[in-house]
Amino acid sequence: MKEQEKDFVEETPAAVEGTPLTEAEQAEQDLREKRRKRNAIKARLRNLKGWVYLLPALVLLAAFTLWPIINTLRIAFLNGYNGLAEVGGATFAFGFQNFVNVVNFPDFLVCLRNTLLLTVITVPISTMLALLIAVALNSIKWLKKVYQTIFFLPYVTNAIAIGMVFNAMFGEVLINGTPLSIGIINSILGVFGIEPINWINVGSSTFNNMVVLIIYIVWNALPFKILVLLGGLQNVDKQYYDAAKVDGASRWRVFWRVTVPLLSPMITYVVITGFIGGFKEYTSVVGIFGDSMGAPAAPGSMNTMVGLIYDCIAKNNGGLAAAAALILFLIILVATIINLYVSKKKTHY
């Protein structure tokens, strides 16, 4: 671009003077003209080069990111849309029937209740616990790296596989309805005089199922939160703590008045990502309860919003799935806005 402009400026005097051009001048001007054209082509090529480098990504994004945004919105408002039928040539009327059907789905309220409960319960527990662990980790000298590594372990595991381990730990081994084994958790609780509890087996209560699920989700959510909060703690300026020490503030007071406010941006971050993750809870349920999404003989009792969406997708009910996905998106959006609003009032930067 710059070179082009220079060429242009150099050219003007000759043109303004209007004197007849000598052969040499003519040749020079031709050369300039050529150079200018070449530069213009170069600039266009450079422009093009950027797009060529991006081409593979753009083609894939258009097909699997941009189109889904448009199409999911479209089919959510096509009554009774069915992907298979559309390929066969069927057309669908515009309307709100899908939303009505989703909300009237027998499982809808159960899924919504489970999703909201799991999110609202697990996010505060895991955030608080992660904060305590991060502060504790930050105040010890020996074995810090070892503890840090251990606490990160749940992150690198397969959510389904470890869910199956939790199932084995809490579950009883039944033969014809009578327990062969009460399971390790019940066995440990027995040491404290607690009778065996039916956590997840046939006939277990929704409450007990929920407790197991919450323990598993918190176990799973800790590593990321500890990592982020510990990172934040390590960047805190030590002089705040020195100042608090001089003032003779108690540890508890320092925690609430210095640590928490200074960490508030990180806390906001883990709470928001925690809420988003909580609303999308699904694999932890599959891990513990399997495909039936509930204790044996009570399929679907632990189902979540995302589970509902996948059920609809698998049955080719694209319209219902799209409507449910949009409802979930709205819930997440509202929750995130509320989170941001609250944190804006409380966050100290």
Place this chain on the structure above:
Amino acid sequence: MSLNTVNSSTQNAAKGMKEKDVKVVSKRQTVTKVLVQIGLYFFLTIVAIAVIFPFYWMLISSVKTVDEYNLYNPTLWPTEFVWGNFKEAFVGELHLGQLFGNTVLVGVVSTLLSLVVTVLSAYAFARLDFKGKNFLFGAMLATMMIPGELFTVTNYITVVNWLNWKNTFAALIVPFLVSVFYIYLLRQNFMQIPNELYLAAKVDGTSDLKYLWKVMIPLASPTLISITILKMMGAWNSYIWPKLVTSDLAHKLVTVGIREYGFIQDGVTNFPAQMAAVLLVTIPLLIVFILFRKYIMRGVSRSGIKG
């Protein structure tokens, strides 16, 4: 004179008192400090045990006999070690070998292709000038806020109904080749490489691709390693999409396979066999974690995304 002595003696007394007090206070402080430290280690150890216990239970259950596992009160240490549970995972109906093969194939191919696409895009955004660059980058970042389920609804229709890719590797690989987050991560890394290097390379007549290959990629290798590991782990752990688009053994991925398989033997769940299979799925992840801890933790702390 006497006044002076009194004065100095009181001063001395005060001094002595102070030193004594300070000693007492500092002694008390060290005691509290030690107690607090003990408390912290106690708390951290309890949590660490709770974190490790599922792994421990998986490990010891996988080497127990079925009879020992099914004791009314399970044992915390196996009285007899057996290795047959692992053999069962490979020779039984589970076909763990085939599942591993499928998963590794999908993981390697999708990671390699994804790296090519990501590097080219990040380079374009970091080094090349073209019209609409900033708008495009902003629009791509904006898509990160949309929950994945919204994409899955249509992608299922596209892949299964329109493209007829049910039970193909393409269905498992193609829709997830581009990750906006990885492009963003690598672009930030590329931007840190000084522009002078690029201009110098231009003066020497080096082509963009050669410069990218010889300078940018080596300098950004830590980020590229992070992306590779996270992408591979993502393939290894993926469940939802593979479950939707595959149903035959030839294309099934390992997580779907072990969850579907009942491990039922004589009407009772064979937990030792199940735990052996679960352990075999978990071990590669733990090995990768031990070897590349630094890269994984760095990638994760910036993303907040799992897999």
